[in-house]
Amino acid sequence: MTNKKFKQNTKDYEFGGGNIAEPPMRKRTRGFLNSKNVVPYVFVSPFIISFLILTLYPTIQAFIMSFQRILPGQVTFIGFQNYERIFNPAFFKALSNTTIYTIATVFVLVLVPLILAILLDSKFVRFKTIFRSALFIPSLTSVVVAGIIFRLFFAESESSIANQMIGLFGFDPVSWQYTGWSGMLLMVLIASWRWMGVNVLYFLAGLQNISKELYESADIDGANIFQKFLYITLPSLKPIMVFVTTISIIGGFRVFEESYVLWEGNSPGNIGLTLVGYLYQQGIQQNDMGFGAAIGVIILLIIFIVSILYLLITGGFKRGDE
Amino acid sequence: MKKLSLLGLLVLMLLILGACGGGDDAETNGGDAEESVVAGADLEDATELSFWTFAGTHADFYADAAEKWNEENPDKAIKLTVGTYPFDQMHNNLLLALQSGSGAPDLADIEIAKFPNFLKGDIQLEPLNDLIEPELESFVEERLDIYAADDIYYGAPTHLGATVVYYNQEIMDEAGVDIDSIKTWDDYVDAGKQVVNTTGKPMTTIPTNWYGIWPFVTQKESDFFNIDGEFTLDNEENIETLEFINSLINEHEIAEIAPGGNYHSEEFYGFMNEEGQASIVIPMYYMKDFVEYMPDLEGKMQIRPMPLAPGSETQSVAMGGTGTAVISQSEHTDLAKEFLYFAKLSKEGNIRLWTELGFDPPRWDVWEEPEVRADNIYYEFFHEDIFDILLTIKDDVAGINLSEYTPDVLSEIDSNIMHNVLREGNQTPEEALKQSADTIRQKMESAN
Numbered sequence: 122m123t124n125k126k127f128k129q130n131t132k133d134y135e136f137g138g139g140n141i142a143e144p145p146m147r148k149r150t151r152g153f154l155n156s157k158n159v160v161p162y163v164f165v166s167p168f169i170i171s172f173l174i175l176t177l178y179p180t181i182q183a184f185i186m187s188f189q190r191i192l193p194g195q196v197t198f199i200g201f202q203n204y205e206r207i208f209n210p211a212f213f214k215a216l217s218n219t220t221i222y223t224i225a226t227v228f229v230l231v232l233v234p235l236i237l238a239i240l241l242d243s244k245f246v247r248f249k250t251i252f253r254s255a256l257f258i259p260s261l262t263s264v265v266v267a268g269i270i271f272r273l274f275f276a277e278s279e280s281s282i283a284n285q286m287i288g289l290f291g292f293d294p295v296s297w298q299y300t301g302w303s304g305m306l307l308m309v310l311i312a313s314w315r316w317m318g319v320n321v322l323y324f325l326a327g328l329q330n331i332s333k334e335l336y337e338s339a340d341i342d343g344a345n346i347f348q349k350f351l352y353i354t355l356p357s358l359k360p361i362m363v364f365v366t367t368i369s370i371i372g373g374f375r376v377f378e379e380s381y382v383l384w385e386g387n388s389p390g391n392i393g394l395t396l397v398g399y400l401y402q403q404g405i406q407q408n409d410m411g412f413g414a415a416i417g418v419i420i421l422l423i424i425f426i427v428s429i430l431y432l433l434i435t436g437g438f439k440r441g442d443e
Numbered sequence: 444m445k446k447l448s449l450l451g452l453l454v455l456m457l458l459i460l461g462a463c464g465g466g467d468d469a470e471t472n473g474g475d476a477e478e479s480v481v482a483g484a485d486l487e488d489a490t491e492l493s494f495w496t497f498a499g500t501h502a503d504f505y506a507d508a509a510e511k512w513n514e515e516n517p518d519k520a521i522k523l524t525v526g527t528y529p530f531d532q533m534h535n536n537l538l539l540a541l542q543s544g545s546g547a548p549d550l551a552d553i554e555i556a557k558f559p560n561f562l563k564g565d566i567q568l569e570p571l572n573d574l575i576e577p578e579l580e581s582f583v584e585e586r587l588d589i590y591a592a593d594d595i596y597y598g599a600p601t602h603l604g605a606t607v608v609y610y611n612q613e614i615m616d617e618a619g620v621d622i623d624s625i626k627t628w629d630d631y632v633d634a635g636k637q638v639v640n641t642t643g644k645p646m647t648t649i650p651t652n653w654y655g656i657w658p659f660v661t662q663k664e665s666d667f668f669n670i671d672g673e674f675t676l677d678n679e680e681n682i683e684t685l686e687f688i689n690s691l692i693n694e695h696e697i698a699e700i701a702p703g704g705n706y707h708s709e710e711f712y713g714f715m716n717e718e719g720q721a722s723i724v725i726p727m728y729y730m731k732d733f734v735e736y737m738p739d740l741e742g743k744m745q746i747r748p749m750p751l752a753p754g755s756e757t758q759s760v761a762m763g764g765t766g767t768a769v770i771s772q773s774e775h776t777d778l779a780k781e782f783l784y785f786a787k788l789s790k791e792g793n794i795r796l797w798t799e800l801g802f803d804p805p806r807w808d809v810w811e812e813p814e815v816r817a818d819n820i821y822y823e824f825f826h827e828d829i830f831d832i833l834l835t836i837k838d839d840v841a842g843i844n845l846s847e848y849t850p851d852v853l854s855e856i857d858s859n860i861m862h863n864v865l866r867e868g869n870q871t872p873e874e875a876l877k878q879s880a881d882t883i884r885q886k887m888e889s890a891n
Binding site: 202 | 534535538539542544560563564651702703704709714850854857861862866867882886889
């Protein structure tokens, strides 16, 4: 900012404010902070500061740590050794689990909330507030508590609720937490149950922003309900869908709690091992922080690449008017 | 007035932000223990000591000990704060505190499977040799060695953890088996077949974590690491052992996989309590679980040494456990060590381990003390000769060897070996052990 501009602004301010009784020094500081050039920075500073301290610094530190072996009192630089070890069967198992999980959750957590939101927004549904809060409450619940309930619900014994329910349809009891497909199903279920309400909220907000006039003119043109959905609702919701999909992808690759509450770190046959779970297991539970940091860097890269690809494909980088 | 002080606003926002940050910290880093017990709070000039544990019962035990310490040592009074944290969280926090060099307590309980993590790098725990060595002969040494590295003891044991077999007398009677006739594992298998045929109940269940293999491996005088620290997970004895365990389930069909996958789950407690199985192989400390979670079995359980493996005299193995360590960061290491001796290593401390916690004391010289032989709930629940049995096997208790890679082995056992061999049957014991051993070898090589 130029000195001239600064003075100019201060002057404007002094005329407008007329706070003559205060000492000149203080006036100047205040003027400085209130100037149009500075104010934006002041407002964004809490974010910038927290970003620098809580995100950027740890990221850089993790990057450095990924080249080290870290033990109490002994930190040694070991080059790429951590990275050389990463690509082992457990890591690939974690990667495939996480990818399947991400695809499944994105699928469920975009489609179902979209339908629910449209239902909740329509005039045919009664007690909307109750449904809305009922859908939203799970995201406020502690995932640890939810995990215990899910674990008991899907217990191995024949008398568990889930096994009794499938028993009604003539299926044999399933060892839910010990079989590959059902383990994944449980994780996706917990995630869906937990985040459904939040995504419904996003879509509801999007729906309420669609101008009613569009529907009115469609009515005049004789469009039926499906045409209105296809040509008005869906295109108008596209930005929201892109947004929800992006955060679901990022959330999917970062999955940890859903697996942790079910198996606490060691799942049978690694059916519940996720990338972050692997990081936690190796880095913290087994005190191999350098290796854990290297896994973290890889996860960062994966999320980065996938998100950028997705945003490029859906045009997330273009401005709305282009 | 339009002019709000922006600076004030900014400070306010930062404060809010800071408060949020603080809140998060407390949640993830466990700034607050789930529960904490304080002993000696009302004493003036008491030295403050902090203690982390993961078991509520241990917390009460140490708080009690601190009260007694203060009565006997008014000149060296302590104010002991014992915080109980969830298992994983406590060990993680302690590791991070030691790694970063600050924030650790004066004393901490460290579980056996986690202990090797704390023996890496420059060890941040205080040696306890000056406390233990003068009385070394009174201890079952195998238990002390578990918490040692290079002949330096870092952990005070909580119990001997002698592995025994608990038989359900009612089921055995129904099947017409005399439990004293079971001397070897072959006898055990025969008895098991009889039990399954007459009662339809399994002789035992096998947990899919290390409790389902380590005791048997150790009894065969093998281990995952030998005495010199060499890696032996896939050696001949271990493959044979896993084949034997597999045969119990898949060949002789006298065993099943433990409901819930381990002996410490709600599902298993319920199953056992309803007389779901005839016997269980587990360390002595499980007495407490019986008393607490399986009350219907009162008076029905009989404790016996493990059946013998062919060519081995080992009657029991020291398994499970928790070592209490004095942390080097502490400003009062000497006092903390003295207190630790008083609480857990002394004769009186060992007697209290039995009377208050129901643990088999690691000092065998207290096994015949009148206080230990005095009636308590454990004698009522089980039978009178618990310690006579221990005395007969005291010289035949095998210990385990820990290495810094033991946590990796245990994790492989939990997630791959037992699952693939016993539950899925898609790998032979040899294949599973070799595959896991290769994974760990790879890690060991790259770390050196």
